[in-house]
Amino acid sequence: MLPLDRSNRLRESGLTPTIQRLAILDCLEKTTVHPTADQVLLAVRETFPSVSRATVYNTLEALARVGLILRITVDPAVARYDADLGPHAHFRCRLCCTVYDVVMDKDLTLNDNVHGHRVESVRTYAYGVCRACLQADAEKRMLKDSSKASTKRKQARSLPPNASTSPTKSDKENVSKTLSLSDSSSEEGGESPDA
Ligand SMILES: [Zn+2]
Ligand SMILES: [Zn+2]
Secondary structure, three states: OOHHHHHHHHHHOOOOOOOHHHHHHHHHHOOOOEHHHHHHHHHHHOOOOOOOOOHHHHHHHHHHHOOOOOEOOOOOOEEEEOOOOOOOOOEEEOOOEEEEEEEEOOOOOOOOEEOEEOOOOOOOOEEOOHHHHHHHHHHHHHHHHHHHHHHHHHHHHHHOOOOOOOOOHHHHHHHHHHHHHHHHHHHHHHOOOOO
């Protein structure tokens, strides 16, 4: 979105396009993390170190009131803000609290008529455990399993050499395979929600 467009949209909404309002709108339009007011404050202070907390809070509320941004309540603890006005749903991870944009599973779009009501915004929230957290958990389990396997191997070693549980070469190979597998998957990492 060009700065001129932002100025015009602010004017059309009855707000004077001050530098700080433009900066806050710019900050929200460049991110997909659905920042809280405090996160917006930190980001805007990188360019305008003197901006006050009250200015950021009031601006966010004003922008939300005129419909230039959405104030979303997917996080029960804190309001978050979103400049993406297109129809989409929100998913919040209960482990890391990241809020993701997700496609809506319905065909409801903006300005649709539903029982005679005009839809102006659609907000659907989904809750659960995100992909990054599921992957981190799977890696943790894999490491735990492989350390259990190596403990078993040590115990088996202390048994007499002809005991039936003595480890074979292939056992060792399996363990090292598991380890290298978990190494490579941790390198892949999850898609970071940070923009
Ligand atoms: Zn998560
Ligand atoms: Zn969103």
